[in-house]
Amino acid sequence: KAGVTQTPRYLIKTRGQQVTLSCSPISGHRSVSWYQQTPGQGLQFLFEYFSETQRNKGNFPGRFSGRQFSNSRSEMNVSTLELGDSALYLCASSLGGLSLLNEQFFGPGTRLTVL
């Protein structure tokens, strides 16, 4: 069974640009969550999508947005990039039912560098 895949793995952008990251969950998983990992702030929750609807949202500005498609694949978009957006962006998928028995499986991440 293939794991969570994220593309691209590495990305370099300049300030003011926008970027789109992609996440393909494990087959059969309907929930996709996104996290930002930085040395200073650690792992912070961005948002979660379940069945194409945003179910939870973290405390990030509106420049960070996402969506989920009918095949459960998800994209995350960051507009008007700032230097502080440089981070490892992790995607996690789970079955998504209303149960904590649904383990989150993490992808390897996309390393975004903003110059």
Place this chain on the structure above:
Amino acid sequence: GNSVTQMEGPVTLSEEAFLTINCTYTATGYPSLFWYVQYPGEGLQLLLKATKADDKGSNKGFEATYRKETTSFHLEKGSVQVSDSAVYFCALSPDNYGQNFVFGPGTRLSVLP
């Protein structure tokens, strides 16, 4: 609000030493607690979990007990191996409805042969 505090690393141990990584949390309601591990160059993997007070999670020789009275979930292993070298994250899930986990800052463990 919800938060997780972990002991600062890095932690360096010799092989076969006893490991404890402290984790305390602040949460409203009744969270579930988790330990995740991140090996070099890899994504996070669930190590163990506990969903209610006094539950003990265990996996690969690691254990942690959900202590509601001390709001703690300390990770322990009796005899570490070089292959346990990784970053360990304590995390909580504040409710049963989503995957909006709150993570601690992580503790880097290095085990020397």
